[in-house]
Every structure is written in structure tokens, then in C-alpha cells.
Amino acid sequence: MHSLRRAPPLSRGPMLLGLLGLAWPLLALLLVPLIGPWPLLVAAVALACWRLPAGRKHWSVLLGLAALLTTQLGHAELGVRAWPVIVNATLLSVFAWSLRQPQSMIERLARRQEPDLPPHGVAYTRRVTQVWCVFFLCNGAAALWTALYADLATWSLYNGGIAYGLCALLFAIEWCVRQRIRRRS
Known part of the structure; x- marks a missing residue:
């Protein structure tokens, strides 16, 4: 009897990130009025930093500073948008x-x-x-x-x-x- 080989499972990380990216406008529409833009902005920066290529991790500092700047200027929702x-x-x-x-x-x-x-x-x-x-x-x-x-x-x-x-x-x-x-x- 021969053994059946299973294909390796798809990584859920990239798939989840893709779905979140596609659903981002709907998430913003539903969640900004409930919790405000700041938590979504933090989540967006965290997800973007997580998916940055290995050689580009220093960009996470720039993303974080840009997010902080938009919030300090009173435009956190613009950062979400x-x-x-x-x-x-x-x-x-x-x-x-x-x-x-x-x-x-x-x-x-x-x-x-x-x-x-x-x-x-x-x-x-x-x-x-x-x-x-x-x-x-x-x-x-x-x-x-x-x-x-x-x-x-x-x-x-x-x-x-x-x-x-x-x-x-x-x-x-x-x-x-x-x-x-x-x-x-």
C-alpha cells in the first residue's frame, strides 16, 4: 500500500493579511465610528511592518513615524484611509x-x-x-x-x-x- 502525500498547508498569515487588506474599507467603515481611527491605524502599521521584506524592516520606523505624525496632526482617520x-x-x-x-x-x-x-x-x-x-x-x-x-x-x-x-x-x-x-x- 502506498502512502498518500499531503501537500503542505497554505500559510495562513499571507492569506489573512490579504483578506484584511481587501476588507479594509469595510472594517474602517464599521470600526472607526465605534473605536476611533487610532486602533485601526496601529493595526495597519503593525500588519504592514509584519509583511515587510526582511531587508526592508527599517521601513517600519518610517511607517510608525508617519502614523504618529498623522495622529498628532489630528488626522488619524486620514492614516486609516x-x-x-x-x-x-x-x-x-x-x-x-x-x-x-x-x-x-x-x-x-x-x-x-x-x-x-x-x-x-x-x-x-x-x-x-x-x-x-x-x-x-x-x-x-x-x-x-x-x-x-x-x-x-x-x-x-x-x-x-x-x-x-x-x-x-x-x-x-x-x-x-x-x-x-x-x-x-
Whole structure:
């Protein structure tokens, strides 16, 4: 009788952090009126520091100082609302940086499924990376606007619903375009 090998369990830490990140606008909407922004801001900084890459742990000091500064200026809620802006700025930076590398971010992802990507595929993935850069720029600008000028409910609606819908729409449009291009080639 042969033994069945079990796959290693998924780490719950990254999965939990991802779910918290996705639910952040809803959590803020529900918890800021109950407990205030300060505990959420502390939790956000703690989670961000926990997930920092090993070589970037010194950034935790900067995150802590930024959180302290926003609270001292009376804007702790702005610190809570900044999460979607930070995420979009980070993704924009990573995707834009990849455009200066031999392989763009989308090309790296595409090569996982298709290691021998043809030249027209490389050009296509570079263009898709540029499109995602524009998306992160526009979405980040909208997130910043809602953080600065909208009430908490509107901020939560945009960043916890509409932004995800726009992201899904872009995924769907890109998938349709990719299928059409594949049929032509």
C-alpha cells in the first residue's frame, strides 16, 4: 500500500493579511465610528511592518513615524484611509519599474504559463503592463480624492467596492482582448 502525500498547508498569515487588506474599507467603515481611527491605524502599521521584506524592516520606523505624525496632526482617520492610496502607489511603482527591466511585470506572469513567449506576446505584455500603470495611477488618484474629501461611507464604497469592480472589469477586458489576439495569430 502506498502512502498518500499531503501537500503542505497554505500559510495562513499571507492569506489573512490579504483578506484584511481587501476588507479594509469595510472594517474602517464599521470600526472607526465605534473605536476611533487610532486602533485601526496601529493595526495597519503593525500588519504592514509584519509583511515587510526582511531587508526592508527599517521601513517600519518610517511607517510608525508617519502614523504618529498623522495622529498628532489630528488626522488619524486620514492614516486609516491612506491604505488604498499606498497600495495603488506601490503597485504603480512596481509595474512602472518593471517597464525599465528586460521583462515587464505582466511578461513575467505570462511566462509562468507560456515560457517561450513569442515576440508579439512580449510586446503585448509590455502594453498591458502600461495599461495597468495607468489604472493604478487613476485608481490611486481616486482613492486619494476619496480619502481627502469624501465622507467615510463614500470612501468605503469606492475603495471597497467600485475600485474592485473596476479592477475586475480591466481583467475581463484584457482577457477578451488576449483571446482575440490569440485567435488572430
